[in-house]
Amino acid sequence: MRQMVQERGWRGSAELWLDAAYQVLVESGVDQVKVGVLAERLGLSRTSFYWHFADREALLAGLIARWQAQNTAKLVAQSEAPAATVSEAILNIFDCWVDASLFDSRLEFAIRTWALNDAGLEATIATADATRIAALAAMFRRFAYAADEADIRAHTVYLTQIGYISMRTTEAHGPRMARMRAYALTFTGQLPTDAEIAAFLARHPG
Template sequence: MVMARQRTEDRTKREGARRRLTAQDWAEAALAAIGEGGLAAVAVEPIAARLGTTKGSFYWHFANREALIDAALERWEQRHTEAVITRLAAEPNPEWRLRGLFAYATAAAAEDPLEVALLATAADPRVAAALRRVTDRRVGHVTELFAALGFPESEARRRGLLAYTAYLGHIQLGHAVPGSLPDGPGHDAYLDSVLDILLRRN
């Protein structure tokens, strides 16, 4: 994993040397730093080194470190929430969209520690605000799916919240205690069983 990360960083540096870096490139690099070391890892010089550029490139796009953090959090909201919802929007069946959403989101979070790192820095007001927006959007979307399946509004909201709680617990446990969750086909069956419970009608 360390070697793969080094290859990615080397490739990023080569690409940065061939083209002008954008604010989005800096935001993505900041997100990678947060995933590896939390909010404290967002520092201009190390990120510039990661990108194979200088601090001058940073100040071309951002006034200060706080502006970079804000851009990174906005990028996280777009890439890990709005883009995921859009990705699955073509599925007409709300149950299969819900199952696909749960499977995709848990798999993505298992590969990337970013979300767990952000949850660990929720005391920061900027991170707390981003987490609130993302939570409201995700729970609201999942609630809409349960409502589309015929659950009354209050019940749809309750199940949407339970689904999101299950997702957060799943990713936290997967990163905190590797190997505690089933893998392979057993993992898929486990996720299906969670959704089966949430979809059960009394």
């Protein structure tokens, strides 16, 4: 089948190559994101790659852009989502931690690991971190927290989750969901209502 596809001149698409690069990145790290590795995985020729990307660096830039759109932009959007109370607002943020379509923890870990040997990417991450924390602080300020307190709570929320990711901590769905009320209380100082917790759990049945 692969031979037949190649004989017809199919070169894939930029998205297909990016998807393959993403899989290799989260499985094996950036050093294995190579044109030859991806071509073999896709059953395409190496030259097919260059129909879509100028070089490997362009592909890597595409992965970084995907991470920004997937994790930074969506976290900011969740921080700005409608909420009647700060408990609802923090539970909107918790959606990110349990829904990979909102925040991809595997990609986050891979990008941060990559940055250990890439000063340019390290600076990009620092900017993303600042953007995310600022969005969380703005969320707290919407609910009348003083600026200094909002900033501290934002750092606490964010750095706790990045710590989970960096340590590759895994938890069963049930026990983690059972902790969400206490986490919300810890991060906001307000105890969510039964209805707020029920709505959150209904979004994440497991």
